[in-house]
Amino acid sequence: MSATLSFTAPTEHGPQDITLAYARVGEGEPLLLLHGIGHHRQAWDPVVDILATEREVVAVDLPGFGQSSALPHGLPTMNAVLGAFCAALGLDRPHVAGNSLGGLLALELGRENLVRSVTALSPAGFWTRAERRYAFGVLMGMRRTARSLPLPLVERLSRTAVGRTALTSTIYARPARRSPEAVVAETLALAHAQGFSETLRAGRSVLFTDDVPGIPVTVAWGDRDRLLLPRQGIRAKHAMPRARLVRLPGCGHVPMNDDPALVARVLLDGSGVQSARALRTSFSTVAL
Template sequence: MSATVSFKVASAQGEQSVTLSYTRRGSGEPLLLLHGIGHHRQAWEPVIPALAAERDVIAVDLPGCGDSPALPDGMAHDLPTMSTVLQALFGALEIERPHVAGNSLGGLLALDLARAQLVRSVTALSPAGFWNEAERRYAFTVLSTMRQIARRLPPPVVERLARPALGRTLLTSTIYARPGRRSPEAVVAETLALGPGPGVLRDAALRPDRAVHRRHRGHAGHRGVGQPGPAAHPPPGRARQGRDPPGPAGAAARLRPRPDERRPGAGGPGGSRRQPLTHPGGQRTFQGLPS
């Protein structure tokens, strides 16, 4: 069952009220699920039952996405602001240092929360931001085009297109590796959710070619995110990258916690196609994000 929570967030204009929509299921250590840009929390539905068996699972609609309203006027949908909002959400939901799994934009936000040592662990799937200029332009062009198409298609047309597998492929092939397997209802909801669009698509400050490398720069030179900084040791995590995206449903086994690895897992629009971030030991983890 969905719910909403409102809380205050500090900004340059003073405290502002922010409202977010979310679902919460299961019990155990808290696990926050963050979707990709222009998407919504329902992307995680295929894996939530498995996760809720061992975790207090919270899937949230990011500001301006799904059922969550955009941030108040004067608050940018940029990386520092979004991370501040999520930190305030922790307090509003009375959770302390949750595990976080993020896809695409959600993966970028999860990594930034880890940099600030606000989480227990992170799983970042196709995290946004680890791209060159050509890849960034491609990602934003695709996202902007998808948004324009979604805004121009009347809902009855979207519903008709979503009935056959070919139509679902046309609507969501840039989001899912196998869009024909998605239900018509899910494809309709995802397409309509993209239409209104949050401010993030037009907010250059969130473009990670500027944001990520500046915020995760090493103390001595320009270390990558996967390389250890001399004084920072945030929680363990995992970053998976590949075709954008395989979709959360394909990650259920990776997301399910194991006794020897209490880390959650997931994919989404705008993620990088580069190799996974790796710990120097060779495992698919990152550690030591510079502060």
């Protein structure tokens, strides 16, 4: 079920009025899904039906992205807003999974002990300065392209495997698998993302170096990630020694579309009731 929720979030800058769009489906323990910069909640569509067989899944458009309203002060206030969003929905310390920017936010929610478990897919924040500059340069190039292409051209490109590759190969290892409708929608989402520039500026000072103690943490990385390089997963493991590091073979930066079954299994194991035991038995830690 898709809906919007308007609420007031208490932040360090004072109360903020915000409206977030989200989809809620399934039954079981709650699992909050957070997308990456310039994307929208539909990035999770390839795995939602699988997850919903065992979890109550809530996929949300982050502030300033998708159909959610923009947020004054941007990135520094996002987690306060997400905490207030969960409270307004009656989600008591949900499990959380995030991709890229969403992975960073998920880890910060875990560090603040606001969630039961964290699964982070190619999370931002484990880069060197050069790697960050490279990633931001690629993202800004993608944004310029998305904003410059007329909609009829995007629609025409999306109808062919070659066109979908041209539009999305930076984030997908298997771009031809993405549906034409999804490619058009996410190109428009990137072009119209109100929070893109402000979030990117705030990200220049982001470096995640803290551990996330007390809850199960899974970090998974596609071995064909061209945006945040897989070696950053090793740094994540060093920062969080108790975290489980999982390799996603054949997957790119946004792995949900590249291998839905594998990604869904990682998310279900990472958010399981017996998640610590499940992670010990389901995957082996691998060097990336």
